[in-house]
Amino acid sequence: IVLTQSPGTLSLSPGERATLSCRASQSVSGSYLAWYQQKPGQAPRLLIYAASNRAAGIPDRFSGSGSGTDFTLTISRLEPEDFAVYYCQQYGGSLPYTFGQGTKLDIK
Amino acid sequence: QVQLVQSGGEVKKPGASVKVSCKTSGYTFTDFGISWVRQAPGQGLEWMGWSTSYNTNTHSAQNFQGRVTMTTDTSTSTGYMELRSLRSDDTAVYYCVRDLAVPNMIFFDYWGQGTLVTVSS
Numbered sequence: 001i002v003l004t005q006s007p008g009t010l011s012l013s014p015g016e017r018a019t020l021s022c023r024a025s026q027s028v029s030g031s032y033l034a035w036y037q038q039k040p041g042q043a044p045r046l047l048i049y050a051a052s053n054r055a056a057g058i059p060d061r062f063s064g065s066g067s068g069t070d071f072t073l074t075i076s077r078l079e080p081e082d083f084a085v086y087y088c089q090q091y092g093g094s095l096p097y098t099f100g101q102g103t104k105l106d107i108k
Numbered sequence: 109q110v111q112l113v114q115s116g117g118e119v120k121k122p123g124a125s126v127k128v129s130c131k132t133s134g135y136t137f138t139d140f141g142i143s144w145v146r147q148a149p150g151q152g153l154e155w156m157g158w159s160t161s162y163n164t165n166t167h168s169a170q171n172f173q174g175r176v177t178m179t180t181d182t183s184t185s186t187g188y189m190e191l192r193s194l195r196s197d198d199t200a201v202y203y204c205v206r207d208l209a210v211p212n213m214i215f216f217d218y219w220g221q222g223t224l225v226t227v228s229s
Contacts, residue, residue, distance in 0.1 A: 034215035036153075043203055043219035044153065055217065087153055091213035096169045097143070097155040 001026055001090050005100035011108040018075040020103045022088035027068045029092030035064055035073045038102075039084045047086075048073060075105075083107050110134040112142075112204050112220035119226045120194050127190040128223045130204030137180070138162055142187035143207040143216070144178060146200040156202075159187060162209035194227045201225075 002025040012018055022033065031051040036044035046055040048064035051071055061076040075082055088100040115129040130142060141160035145153050157168035159178035166178050177190045187204055202225055206218040 032213065032215075036216075043222055044216070045219075046215060046217050049215040049217075089153075089215070091215055093213070095158065095167050095211055095213065097213060099153040099155070101152045 001028065001093075001098050003088050003090060003098055003100035005086075005088060005103045007103060008101075009104045009106065011106050012078055013108045014078050014080055016078050018073075018078055018082070018105055020073040020075075020086055020105070022066075022071040022073070022100050024069040024071075024090060028071075028090045031067045031071075032090060032092035033064075033066070033071050034089045034091065035062075036087045036089065037082075037084050038087065044087060078105075080107075110206065110218045112206065112218055114202075114204060114220040114223045117224040117226070119228065121229055122195055122227055124194050124227075125190060125192040126194060126225050127188055128202050128204075128225070130187040130189075130220050132185045132187070132206070135206070137185035138182055139209055141207040141209050142178070142180065143205045144176075144189045145203045145205060145216075147203070147222075148197070148200040151200075156189070158207055158211065160207075160209045160211075165211065167211055191225075194225075196227050199225065199227045 004023045006021045033051045035048040038044040052064045063074045085102045111133045113131045143158045144156040159166040161180035161182045179188045201222040204220040205216040
C-alpha cells in the first residue's frame with residue numbers, strides 16, 4: 001500500500017489549526033493507520049493509532065480521523081513544540097509496513 | 109519502563125558490512141518481535157524487516173532481501189540487524205522498534221534512539 005501525504009510542507013502560526021492528509025493507494029484494513037511526529041535528531045513518536053486513538057500522553061489538541069483510503073491528522077491549536085515532521089503509517093493486512101513521505105509543519 | 113538502546117554510530121567503506129544491536133529492557137523479550145526502520149538524511153522512514161525470537165522467524169522488505177540479516181539473542185534480550193555490501197545510499201539512521209512476536213502488524217510505540225551508519229570511501 002502506497003501512502004501519499006499532503007501537503008509536503010505546511011506553514012502556519014502558533015494558535016492556528018493544522019490539517020494534514022494521508023491518502024492510501026488501496027483501502028487500509030481495519031483503519032489500521034498511525035501518525036507519528038518527528039523532531040530533528042529524535043526518533044519518531046507515536047501520536048495516533050487505529051486512525052483516531054491518541055497514544056498515551058498525547059495532548060487532546062491532536063486528533064485523527066478517516067477510514068478506507070483517506071485519513072486526516074488535525075492539530076486544533078498549534079503550540080510552538082508542534083512544529084515538526086509528521087508521518088502516517090499503515091499496519092493493516094500483511095507485511096510490509098509502509099510510511100507516507102512526511103509533511104513538514106513549520107512556523108510561518 | 110520499556111527501553112530499546114542501540115549501539116553507537118559506525119563508519120564503513122563501500123562493500124563492507126555493518127551490524128547494529130538493539131538491547132531491550134522493561135518487557136518480556138520473547139513476547140514481542142523487533143522491526144528495523146531506516147531514515148536517510150533528510151528523507152522519510154523506510155521499513156527494512158522484522159524478526160522474532162518466538163520462533164526465530166524473519167521477514168525482510170523486498171528492497172533488502174539477500175542483503176540484510178536480522179537475528180535475536182534471548183539470553184541478552186537483544187536484536188541485531190546486519191546489512192551487507194554497503195553502498196553510499198545506505199548512509200542513514202537505523203532504528204529498532206518493538207513489534208509483534210508474530211508476522212501480523214501493529215503500530216510502533218517504542219523506538220530505539222537510532223544508530224547513524226555512514227558509508228564513505
